[in-house]
Amino acid sequence: MKEYLERRKKLISKMPKNSLAIIFGSNSLIRNGDVEFPFRQNSDFFYLTGFEEPNAVAIIESDDSGEFTIFCQDKDPSKEQWEGNRMGPKNCKNIGAKEGFSIEVFSEEISNFLINKERIYYQKDLNNSLEDIVNKNIAMLKKTTSRSNNFVPEEIHSIDSLLHEIRLLKTKEEIKIIRKACEISSAAHIRAMKNVYPEMYEYQLEAEYVHEFMKNGAKACAYPSIVGGGKNACILHYNENKDQLLDGDLVLVDAGCEFKGYASDITRTFPINGKFSKAQEAVYEIVLEANKECIKTVRKNFTPNDTEKKAVEIITQGLLDLNILNGEIKELIERKAYHDFYMHRVGHWMGMDVHDVGSYGLNGNWRKYLPGMITTIEPGIYFKQDLKNVPKEFLNIGIRIEDDVLVTDGDPEVLTSSVPKDLKKVESIMRS
Ligand code: GLY
């Protein structure tokens, strides 16, 4: 609970006096019929409260010492018989809240928090019906407070820039959890390398990941696993995972577990029969070089754009060496000649959300890496079937190598370093 209190204190320290933060949790979502998707709490809400039930709202006041008020589901023995235990407003002290209300009275009670506050912060466009209730209450209070010495918030801000700056810098406790998520996902990639075989189905290989995740305490994937054999590797977010893996093809697997609310995000590309062909090897070595060189830039005084430039430079040079591009490197980079083969960016912040929050720029400039930030490094090269001027042996090859990297005071720390990526090491682990 202390970690959540510290986070709320950090948020309060950024809120001007007499402000109110209203943080919405997630609602349950119907999958089909009366079956719900597994519930996943909203990351901002979880970050500040640690509370995992649906249909809740947290109220944080700038003049408080880090305490908060919770609106949550009522106790309901008959529902709890089916759905499991609910905390209930009366037990709000269990999560460090000073006061608890039923979510059913949110629309009646919220005006008591809004009145005489100068500004409010909330997550815009997250929960339209609760946002509506807040806005209607402000409008109603405007009428009832006119010609009185009470007032209502004039400023309504998105909380994102305040809260997400805090989330971007991970604490020691968070890094410990992410490290563990990365360890579990690394073990899953090694398991898959050892167990893949020609004619296996992509979803069967996916099962190896799910097995390893759950066996090690990670009950969910951080995102839908991408298991793309052969040409499917060229579809960036392919996750149907329905085809057979063929002898002689590569398989690209982008899979990471979520552990205690934190993501990991790893991609490895390996030969289904255990041995890279010459053409596969040539492309793999370019992507691997880009991965390694980009990781070296994840340090203080560098920016995500420095990392991107490094990826573009190495991939463009690699495509020149393969005679897939021709010309002068500077001019090829300027006109983005690599874009048909490398069309995403080289990294993104990672944390509670796989594509985590936090801006990439500050005041119109790229921001510098700081210790505690975690970024992925994931260069790739994809030769789609229909590309012109690409020798036939390269068509349908898609390769991405993705690691999760922590910025430190010194050298970058690769949190996913236990999964092999050097070509000979990949082949060797596949034989073992
Ligand atoms: N797993 C999604 C991504 O790498 O961005």
Ligand code: MN
């Ligand atoms: Mn990924």
Ligand code: MN
């Ligand atoms: Mn990624």
